[in-house]
Amino acid sequence: MSALVRLVLPDVEELLREGSPADVARAFEKFHAADLADVMELLEDEQAATLLLGLEEPQRTAAFELLESPKRQRIAEVAGAEALAPIVVNMSHDDRADFVTNLPEAIRNSLLRLLPEEEREDVDLLTTYEEDTAGGIMTSAYVVLDPDMTVSEAIERVRAEGEQQETIYALYVVDARKWLRGVVTMRQLILSPPQALIHEIMIKDPISISVDMDQERVVKLLGRYDFVAMPVIDARGRMLGIVTHDDALDVAIEEANEDAQLMGGLEPLDDPYLATALMTMIRKRAVWLSVLFVAGLFAGTILREFEATLQRAVALIFFLPLIIASGGNSGSQSATLVIRGLAVGEVKVTDAWRIARREMASGLILGTLLGSYGIGVSILWGLDDWQRIALTVSVTLIAIVTVGSLLGSLLPLLLQRIGIDPAITSAPLVACLVDIAGILIYVLVAGAFVPLLPT
Amino acid sequence: MSALVRLVLPDVEELLREGSPADVARAFEKFHAADLADVMELLEDEQAATLLLGLEEPQRTAAFELLESPKRQRIAEVAGAEALAPIVVNMSHDDRADFVTNLPEAIRNSLLRLLPEEEREDVDLLTTYEEDTAGGIMTSAYVVLDPDMTVSEAIERVRAEGEQQETIYALYVVDARKWLRGVVTMRQLILSPPQALIHEIMIKDPISISVDMDQERVVKLLGRYDFVAMPVIDARGRMLGIVTHDDALDVAIEEANEDAQLMGGLEPLDDPYLATALMTMIRKRAVWLSVLFVAGLFAGTILREFEATLQRAVALIFFLPLIIASGGNSGSQSATLVIRGLAVGEVKVTDAWRIARREMASGLILGTLLGSYGIGVSILWGLDDWQRIALTVSVTLIAIVTVGSLLGSLLPLLLQRIGIDPAITSAPLVACLVDIAGILIYVLVAGAFVPLLPT
Numbered sequence: 001m002s003a004l005v006r007l008v009l010p011d012v013e014e015l016l017r018e019g020s021p022a023d024v025a026r027a028f029e030k031f032h033a034a035d036l037a038d039v040m041e042l043l044e045d046e047q048a049a050t051l052l053l054g055l056e057e058p059q060r061t062a063a064f065e066l067l068e069s070p071k072r073q074r075i076a077e078v079a080g081a082e083a084l085a086p087i088v089v090n091m092s093h094d095d096r097a098d099f100v101t102n103l104p105e106a107i108r109n110s111l112l113r114l115l116p117e118e119e120r121e122d123v124d125l126l127t128t129y130e131e132d133t134a135g136g137i138m139t140s141a142y143v144v145l146d147p148d149m150t151v152s153e154a155i156e157r158v159r160a161e162g163e164q165q166e167t168i169y170a171l172y173v174v175d176a177r178k179w180l181r182g183v184v185t186m187r188q189l190i191l192s193p194p195q196a197l198i199h200e201i202m203i204k205d206p207i208s209i210s211v212d213m214d215q216e217r218v219v220k221l222l223g224r225y226d227f228v229a230m231p232v233i234d235a236r237g238r239m240l241g242i243v244t245h246d247d248a249l250d251v252a253i254e255e256a257n258e259d260a261q262l263m264g265g266l267e268p269l270d271d272p273y274l275a276t277a278l279m280t281m282i283r284k285r286a287v288w289l290s291v292l293f294v295a296g297l298f299a300g301t302i303l304r305e306f307e308a309t310l311q312r313a314v315a316l317i318f319f320l321p322l323i324i325a326s327g328g329n330s331g332s333q334s335a336t337l338v339i340r341g342l343a344v345g346e347v348k349v350t351d352a353w354r355i356a357r358r359e360m361a362s363g364l365i366l367g368t369l370l371g372s373y374g375i376g377v378s379i380l381w382g383l384d385d386w387q388r389i390a391l392t393v394s395v396t397l398i399a400i401v402t403v404g405s406l407l408g409s410l411l412p413l414l415l416q417r418i419g420i421d422p423a424i425t426s427a428p429l430v431a432c433l434v435d436i437a438g439i440l441i442y443v444l445v446a447g448a449f450v451p452l453l454p455t
Numbered sequence: 456m457s458a459l460v461r462l463v464l465p466d467v468e469e470l471l472r473e474g475s476p477a478d479v480a481r482a483f484e485k486f487h488a489a490d491l492a493d494v495m496e497l498l499e500d501e502q503a504a505t506l507l508l509g510l511e512e513p514q515r516t517a518a519f520e521l522l523e524s525p526k527r528q529r530i531a532e533v534a535g536a537e538a539l540a541p542i543v544v545n546m547s548h549d550d551r552a553d554f555v556t557n558l559p560e561a562i563r564n565s566l567l568r569l570l571p572e573e574e575r576e577d578v579d580l581l582t583t584y585e586e587d588t589a590g591g592i593m594t595s596a597y598v599v600l601d602p603d604m605t606v607s608e609a610i611e612r613v614r615a616e617g618e619q620q621e622t623i624y625a626l627y628v629v630d631a632r633k634w635l636r637g638v639v640t641m642r643q644l645i646l647s648p649p650q651a652l653i654h655e656i657m658i659k660d661p662i663s664i665s666v667d668m669d670q671e672r673v674v675k676l677l678g679r680y681d682f683v684a685m686p687v688i689d690a691r692g693r694m695l696g697i698v699t700h701d702d703a704l705d706v707a708i709e710e711a712n713e714d715a716q717l718m719g720g721l722e723p724l725d726d727p728y729l730a731t732a733l734m735t736m737i738r739k740r741a742v743w744l745s746v747l748f749v750a751g752l753f754a755g756t757i758l759r760e761f762e763a764t765l766q767r768a769v770a771l772i773f774f775l776p777l778i779i780a781s782g783g784n785s786g787s788q789s790a791t792l793v794i795r796g797l798a799v800g801e802v803k804v805t806d807a808w809r810i811a812r813r814e815m816a817s818g819l820i821l822g823t824l825l826g827s828y829g830i831g832v833s834i835l836w837g838l839d840d841w842q843r844i845a846l847t848v849s850v851t852l853i854a855i856v857t858v859g860s861l862l863g864s865l866l867p868l869l870l871q872r873i874g875i876d877p878a879i880t881s882a883p884l885v886a887c888l889v890d891i892a893g894i895l896i897y898v899l900v901a902g903a904f905v906p907l908l909p910t
Contacts, residue, residue: 032662032680034679034680066679155645158645159645159646162642162645162646163646168641168642168645169624169641169642169683186623186624186641186645187617187623187624190610190613190614190617190623190641191617191618207487219708222704223701223704223705223708224489224521225487225489226701228624228683228700245683245700245701245704246681246700248704249674249677249678249700249703249704249707250678252704252707252708252711253674253678253707253711253799255711256708256710256711256715256795257795257798257799259711259715260711260714260715260718260791260794260795261792263715263718263719263791264718264787264788264790264791264792265784265787265788265791266788266791266792269792272796272801272802273795273796273802273810274801274802274806274809274810274813275801278813278816278817281792281813281817282817282820282821285785285788285817285821286821286824288784288788289781289784289785289788289821289824289825289856290824290825290828292780292781292784293777293780293781293825293828295780296774296777296778296780296781297777297832299776299777299780300773300774300775300776300777300832301773303772303773303775303776304773304836307769310769310772311766311769314762314765314766317758317765317772317775318755318756318758318759319751319755320755320758320772320775320776321751321754321755321758321775321779321890322748322751322752322754322755323751324751324776324779324780325747325748325750325886325890326744326747326748326751328783329743329744329747329883329886330740330744332719332720333719333720333721333740333743333744335719336715336716336718336719336720336721337716337719337721337724337728337736338728339715340711340712340715340716340728341727341728341729343712344708344712346727346728346729346730347727347728347729351729354729355728355729358729358736361733362733362736362737362740365737366737366740366741366744369741369744369745370744370745370748373745373748377752377755381759401744428784431780431784435776435780439776
């Protein structure tokens, strides 16, 4: 897609320089909004703003919504509050709230003044919730039905109000106190007799989401029940909004990204890789590199303490990279398994004992495998007094792979238990701890066997 | 949820031992199918089968579809083909095809014989495609409209046929040769005048998915366009099926898991962590641990070659864990950024040059940061002739962080370019290569500076 977009780019630029807004609108009338957003990403901010403002509704708002947020902010600043207001009125409510919150204060204030009262209140409502909760991703645009309506009256209401709503495939039955009483799907409306009453066909006491639920749990619930949308309620049971399937898919992709970045040892980026400023990225990487450096220092300090042992058996040093790598890798394997298991709900904190037994067994078997390689290498390298070196290396490998697997699996469970996202620190933290533990085990085992070496 | 399910478990077991199928059906009539599936996961296979067969439709099929696949296979084997057939007839087409393919041959064959001809052909059709392509996740249950129908006739057709279909929110206009001509959403039907003609309101030349498209790209497209479903076509443009939003969400979660496991250095598990046999898991972990062991050996071999240098400056050994960790971590940070960027489509192979420049710059800056720490430590530790050690360590750190960042970012791009999933090998492979490169750089730099040491 992008290659094609690049091909038409010179023509687009010429048209923007020379054409009238009407020419622009006509030229792009057949484009899907997502492709228009791609074109705008590639244009200079000024040209992109010209293109945007030349488009007709609903294409204009749709394309604006699909821009990546740094580009969108820049185009907004170029276009100014006055030109923006008619687009912002049409935006989907959840996206609009995010967009307005992140604008520079001057533009945000003039923009809010230009919005009709209803839209302004809606932005206020949606921005009260944390960005990564159900409240932060919900929208307030849904159709409300009365329990005593007939099916055909309900379809009439959807006809009258549906244009403005995020979805018309799930409809909500709410009483006078705004309590959620039931859900009706469009599928049920279509498949039920026109004279049936809503309270007869609605799903009573539907599954709902609390407004402060973490967005990762929201995705899990939507994935579990395969709903098009789910209702969001406050602590008193009043309906506040809905979360829709497309937001859930976006969040699933975003969360997978965040977790991968955390597990890869860096703070998650807020924007796409190539759109992130170099210094921002360096800052996000420097934190963990520095922490891991300190861990490396500890490891070095341990080695210093055992300088005498090392000087008596220099061969032990040759195995150092291998021992560090084996411990670190088995630890990160276990950490990955448990972190992802927790993320998708396959593993719970209460499974800790089962997990510990599994990891202990895996660690011992994998450690023995690597340990036997270690013996082979000692023979192969024809080291002086290879028996004691082989013993030291293989005992260390068994211990470190077992310790690595245990630490790697139990640390994420511990973090989860005390309410910290296990992905945040687990994989790099495990690497730190296992590196230090590995060297400590190695020098202790060596300290036990090496003095037996003939000098 | 699961804690609650565990609480009711003893009562459920008693009911299953003593109650009739009708009692069972009545007792569970208010349960959501996803919760029933949870109960079945916890029961013995025989009891779970009794529970399943006691339920009424549509709850029975819905709960069966929501079971994890190992449990589902075991329950199927206990229940037998005859009891299974009426459930399988009702299953969603895509899920059914996966389920039947994975059954043991004897049951599969008797089950297929018991299915009506139409269902048997449908299973045959859907199982021809690779599991991780659009064909593997599509369903053949959708509503087809004619271009010359009116909106109210179309709604009538949905009423007549909708019960059996996966979704009624996207409807497909297909001509006599089965070519896809357009898409109409239920939203359009509801919001259009009843006498409007389908070909007037339909979206012409809709975006479609080729049947052999990788499922990861399918998710990306659905996420990009926010569709409820997308049509799947063959090479000749004939419509074969649809992929729906709930399947896309499942695939997004599954793919994120697979990528995380690959990046964590193990072959992806097919089943949840706790449901995977211990030996299967050990096998999947042993491969990479062995490969990384070999890499560790290379590193050791390099150290052996430079034994003389190391003996002249034992202090260099204290920095070894730190240097290995810094190279490995910067490499895995870069690899993570690029792998995820590729996975979500934010980064393309053609961006290689831009990425290389960014990573080169990041690497130099981060390397200089760590290098300056290295100088600090050399002073702090009060090493003999600390100036040369500090020089060696800091030059090595600058070089290794830069090389790590470059390798980490470019290797995934190379793999993608030659058609290999970059997540498959990238993170552990980067760790191997960077470990070896790190030690090589260290001994070379040391070889240049240490001979200058006074002996």
